[in-house]
Amino acid sequence: MLRNGGVESPSPRPRIHQTHPHDTPVFQSTVSQRNLRRFNYTILIFRLTSFCFSLSAAVFMFTINTTAASGSPRWYNFGAFRFIVAANAIVAFYSLFEIVASAWEIYRGFTLFPECSQVWFDFGHDQVFAYLLLSAGSAGTELVRQLREVATCTDNNAFCIQSDIALALGYACFLSLLISSLLSGFRVVCFIIKGSRFLL
Template sequence: MGNEPTTTTVNGTTQPAATDLESGGVSVIVERWKKEDLLEKCSLGSRVFAFFFSFLTLLIMATNIHGDWRDFYHYEEYRYVLVVAILSTSYACLQSWRQIHKLGTNKDLFSWPNSEAVDYGGDQIAAYLLLSAASAAIPLTNRMRQGSDNVFTDASAAAISMAFFAFLCFSISSLISGYRLCNQSYI
């Protein structure tokens, strides 16, 4: 009985028995859930890191005031970095909070239609903005450091590096949300 083949013959062709099909279907769904769970955790991780680096950018740039010409608000590049850091920190904070809430209660805080597309667009735009801000601020900082190397230029360089790390985190996050957008389940 143990070695009985679990197949049925339909219209002359051999097909697997219904129980086999069912267990196969269940294992596929369980595997999919496991994969989605892993992606959710990776996505949350990259967004938490993105929040951390964006917040550091914001903090370092906002406190980069040392009197005279060494105030960040005299330079449009640094003001741009600050604005982008505020935007990306808010976005990363909102998304992380939403994902942590979802992990805990299994309920989505904001159930807008096509939320995967919104996630992907948001991550991609945040990545583009951070890269743009970092790229804009690098030449000015380089030129200043050629003249004199002080606490103001060091803090600017640190803020730019943090913005670049935040960009990397957002680009990883956009990869994951792009993958989830393509493979969203309608179960």
């Protein structure tokens, strides 16, 4: 608006320069904030279950040696069992990191990394580690089947029982991580469509 001989008077409203549609601030209603918090708590629960199952699977495989007799096979003598321990240990550390990231987002209201990086980081790593656990579980299942065909499980039943428990816990962790992957994938879709992880 021009006044006093062509001099521009100050505008009562600040001008907003938008260079990218994602720069637009996101205004949330109370309902959408409640839904987002509930969604984040759901993700946190599955992160916790993934951590518990993966850590338990690794511990059960480690403790096979304590119950085995002196001449019995050890878990580290088998490549598939070493794969199970490594996969579950990696997933346990990853799940612990994601627990911290989820708690940070719940209590601070924003992601640990920049939002774009966080949603893709979560989805990508959930996919990779879910396939890693599934691969380790498949290899371990085949090895246990072969051990039951020979005298290993007959001579030392505790060895096979604990390996079965470790496998079951690993598969349970896979299911938890799979659900987490679906939830993080939903957040990626929200980000692609709306430019934000917010649901509403």
